[in-house]
Amino acid sequence: MERIIIGYDHSDAAQGALSSGVDYAGRTGAELVVVYVVSSAWEWELAAVQVNPDPIRHEIRQLLTQDWTGPVRAAGVRYQTEVAVGRPADALLASARRHEASLIVLGMTGRGTLGELVTSSTGRQVAHHAVHPIVTVPAGWAPSRAENGQER
Numbered sequence: 001m002e003r004i005i006i007g008y009d010h011s012d013a014a015q016g017a018l019s020s021g022v023d024y025a026g027r028t029g030a031e032l033v034v035v036y037v038v039s040s041a042w043e044w045e046l047a048a049v050q051v052n053p054d055p056i057r058h059e060i061r062q063l064l065t066q067d068w069t070g071p072v073r074a075a076g077v078r079y080q081t082e083v084a085v086g087r088p089a090d091a092l093l094a095s096a097r098r099h100e101a102s103l104i105v106l107g108m109t110g111r112g113t114l115g116e117l118v119t120s121s122t123g124r125q126v127a128h129h130a131v132h133p134i135v136t137v138p139a140g141w142a143p144s145r146a147e148n149g150q151e152r
Contacts, residue, residue: 001078002030005101007092009036010068013107016141018071021105023143025077030102032072032079035095036064037088057083108136 006021008014021032038057046053064081072079084091096104 002028002103003099003101004030004032005092005096005099005104006032006034007037007088007104007106008034008064008068010063011107012139013137015107016137016139017105017107017135018069019142020135020137022072022075022077024103024105025079026075030078032077033082033095033099033101034064034069034072034079035082035084035092036060037091038083038085039088040086057085103133103135105135105137108138 004021004025006014006017008018018034021034024030025032038053038060046056061081061083064083069079069081082095084095086094092104092106095101
């Protein structure tokens, strides 16, 4: 089965990436792997002020498996979720290798595709090291509705 990695952090850009993945999986029968990466730098900062990150990671995992993936369930698309800790690019690439993914989908901010890949450290690192095709999706992207005659 074809697997698609979706980098997800609940930003507008990530929601666009998720919509794109759901649309693609709905048409092809692919399975989505929705990956949220908790930055190891963030965890070090919490440790420095003696805050236990476990409850926060638990909350993120719960949001990812319930609220944030609601559109995936509503579309009837097969999926699984992952919460990883580390450098985002490294974690996304490791997930793509582990799941033998055929595609990585990342959201991008309003700076544009090329600008985002050049200025985003995660996007740049994924693009530089990936052995999989990468799709970048603008914030707010939604699949067109052919029955309404709308274009993407």
